[in-house]
Amino acid sequence: MKSKASIKGHPLHPILIPFPIAFLIGTLVFDLLHVINRNESYWRTAGYLEIAGIVTALAAAVPGAVDYFTIVPPQSSGKKRATQHALVNVGMVLVFIIALFLRDKASNIVILGLEGLGVIMLFVSGWLGGTLVYRNQIGVDPRYANAGKWKEAHFNQTSGSIEVATSNELETDQMKLLHVGNKRIVLAKTESEYLAFDDRCTHKGGSLAGGMMICGTVQCPWHGSQFDCKTGLVKAGPATEKIATYPVTETKGKVYLSL
Ligand code: FES
Numbered sequence: 001m002k003s004k005a006s007i008k009g010h011p012l013h014p015i016l017i018p019f020p021i022a023f024l025i026g027t028l029v030f031d032l033l034h035v036i037n038r039n040e041s042y043w044r045t046a047g048y049l050e051i052a053g054i055v056t057a058l059a060a061a062v063p064g065a066v067d068y069f070t071i072v073p074p075q076s077s078g079k080k081r082a083t084q085h086a087l088v089n090v091g092m093v094l095v096f097i098i099a100l101f102l103r104d105k106a107s108n109i110v111i112l113g114l115e116g117l118g119v120i121m122l123f124v125s126g127w128l129g130g131t132l133v134y135r136n137q138i139g140v141d142p143r144y145a146n147a148g149k150w151k152e153a154h155f156n157q158t159s160g161s162i163e164v165a166t167s168n169e170l171e172t173d174q175m176k177l178l179h180v181g182n183k184r185i186v187l188a189k190t191e192s193e194y195l196a197f198d199d200r201c202t203h204k205g206g207s208l209a210g211g212m213m214i215c216g217t218v219q220c221p222w223h224g225s226q227f228d229c230k231t232g233l234v235k236a237g238p239a240t241e242k243i244a245t246y247p248v249t250e251t252k253g254k255v256y257l258s259l
Contacts, residue, residue: 001071001210002150003139005063011139013067016060017129023053024096024122028115035108050100050115057093064089067139073184076205078136078222085128092121137210137221144173144212151176152209158183158259165194165255175218177209180259184209185246187257188229190216194255195229196246203239 003011030046033039064086072082099114132138141150148171155162158181170176170189177199178185184199186209197218199209206222213219217235219226225239232242247258 001073001138001207002141003063003067004070005066006139009141011067012063013060013139014133016056016063017126020053020057020060021122021126023049023056024092024115025119027053027096027099028112028119031108031112031115035112047100047103050096050103054093054096054100057089057096061089061093072132072136072138073200073205073207075200076136076207078132078138078205081128081132081136082138085125085132088121088125088128092118092125095121135222136206140210142210142212142221144214146171146173147212148174152179153177154179155181161249161256161258163254164196164257167250167253167255169255170194173213173215175209175213177207178257180257183259185257186218187248187255188213188218190229194248194250196248196257197227197229197232198244200243201225201227201239202234202241202243203237208243 005012027046027050030042030049034042034046068082068086072079095114095118099111099118103111133140153176155178162180164178164187165176172189172191174189176187178187185196186199188195199207201208201220201222203220203223203225206220208218208220211219211221213229216229217226218229223238225234226236227243228235230245232245234240234242249256
């Protein structure tokens with residue numbers, strides 16, 4: 001799903017995270033060099049790197065939090081993974097903050113132990129973050145033939161007939177994510193009509209709006225389950241449960257969703 005914290009479609013979180021990764025690993029490396037060479041300039045450099053690492057980690061957390069709350073599909077394996085990613089990162093930053101405060105008070109072993117732990121947490125967090133991008137496609141804006149630009153809209157009205165698009169707003173095979181109250185519903189245009197169905201894949205909660213739709217079939221981007229957009233029935237697994245569908249009508253150039 002397209003990142004909300006981005007510049008011209010480029011997500012900010014992956015742009016910022018190389019800084020804390022480099023600075024915090026550099027902290028451990030320079031403190032190790034200090035222990036080996038007893039050179040005070042290594043110790044001072046490590047201290048500066050640690051401050052830079054903590055500050056840039058906090059800066060990188062801001063767009064990460066925006067994406068966590070706005071685009072990671074709720075009730076999904078991706079949300080669970082994103083929560084673990086966030087918690088490990090918070091723990092990692094706390095470990096480095098503690099190491100920073102103890103720099104002139106504790107022994108080298110304690111400092112190196114804390115920084116080593118922080119770097120391990122950094123790797124675990126990176127592993128989870130990589131899975132979030134490369135498997136769960138968080139922050140990715142995939143475009144397939146005729147999909148057009150990512151479309152999304154919020155509606156306060158949560159029942160009755162809701163105007164959700166104009167008749168010519170979507171191309172054939174294009175989708176639009178509708179936030180209707182707490183519901184996430186996909187509006188999709190086939191060759192002959194507009195259809196609406198739940199955004200949540202029944203396998204592990206992938207966002208179908210971020211997937212691909214061709215000839216009235218939508219494919220989940222996470223593990224490839226396919227659903228009939230009109231009936232919601234599963235056409236290919238691993239999902240086994242159908243998705244909910246909703247009535248859509250078109251009148252005088254406007255598209256209405258009924259809830
Ligand atoms: S979440 Fe696994 S196929 Fe959709």
